[in-house]
Amino acid sequence: MSSSSNGSLDSLSLTRIPAADEALRAEVRAFLAEATKDMPAHIRARSWGGYSSDFSRKLGAKGWLGVTLPTAYGGGGRSAFTRYVLVEEFLNFGAPVGSHWIADRQSAPLILKYGTEAQKQFYIPKVCKGEAFFCIGMSEPNSGSDLASVRTKAVPNDKGFLLNGQKIWTTNAHHCQYMIALVRTSGTSEDRHKGLSQVIVDLSLPGVTVRPIQDLSGDSHFCEVFFENVQLGADALIGAEGQGWEQVTAELAFERSGPERLFSSIVLFDQWLDYVRTPQGRTQSAQQLAGHVLTELAPLRAMSVSVQEKLTQGASPIVEAALVKELGTTLEQFIPAAIAEDLFSRDAEDVPVELLMTLKYVTEASPSFSLRGGTRDILRGMIARGLGLR
Secondary structure, three states, rough: OOOOOOOOOOOOOOOOOOHHHHHOOHHHHHHHHHHOOOOHHHOOOHHHOOOOOHHHHHHHHHOOOOOOOOOOOOOOOHHHHHHHOOOOOOOHHHOOOOOHHHHHHHHHHHHHOOHHHHHHHHHHHHHHOOOOEEEEOOOOOOOOOOOOHHHOEEEEEEEEEEEEEEEEOOOOOOHOOOEEEEEOOOOOHHOOOEEEEEEEEOOOOOEEEEEOOOOOOOOOOEEEEEEEEEEEEEHHHOOOOOOHHHHHEEEEEEHOOOHOOOOOHHHHHHHHHHHOOOOOOOOOHHHHHHHHHHHHHHHHHHHHHHHHHHOOOOOHHHHHHHHHHHHHHHHHHHHHHHHHHOOOOHHHHHHHHHHHHHHHHHHHHHHHHOOOOHHHHHEEEEEEHHHOOO
């Protein structure tokens, strides 16, 4: 059982992706098979962390970005399940979708829900074409997952807002044109949820400094962003001033429940399965491991689809999304650890080098799975409260 947005207990119901949306899958697979055929698995394993603005523009040209957004703003006007099918296949093939990922998943929907008509007209069509990329400005140094303690301030003035502070974990900020930042427009960090607002920051403005940070795997998508007396216009504010906490909480439901919380290790798993299907790779223990993973993945995917149904109905399944994210992350981290144990028990000469390279990357990246989108401890606290356990 899980808590619905109105505080009552309500179980997730089994949901099937509608046939009209499933019908798109064959076309998407054919496109991705061609687009990724020359990409090695250890590159495809990066998928929603992989950056390719050219690929994003190709998806925009096919109408596969902003697919759920209104046609009046350049979107596809289709069901959220259409996007679910697209995202599943992007991840399954390991397509490099990181450039548009945040903008398509949450920034454009947020602007659609809370933005002014001028904001909608300006930003959303660019997102749908793969021409405008956004990063998330939530986390800050020394704040961890405690978003209510943010210290970055946007002080109202006669021109709009004067922005000062710092954000971190702003994925691909060095490639993005914009950030949607959670900032304090009144009060202090001791006021917690009060006085928080969301603003759109043009990252080309004077006073903005973006510094990529190289991670253990050698990637540099992790960034920190500094704001020093950055002048924002009054039109930078999204929604109502002081309502940022409510807005960002709703935004996180989109971030925590999608296929990306299940399939971060899927390219590695599929590559390992290909090896297990060969005579030298097939062992009883490997087949048992494959069954273990699949029996966990199937119900998790069903839960994710059910959360998508709630979002489609206009609900805000915050606790349900947190549950999917926590369980999905646990499986995502289990996969590389279990595959490593299997492969290192074998004769190294029998294991394909590309499989080992993919395992290396996913193993190095996997600690971040339980941090991004909310840390494990924060999510478990949310789940416990939703179940009335604390």
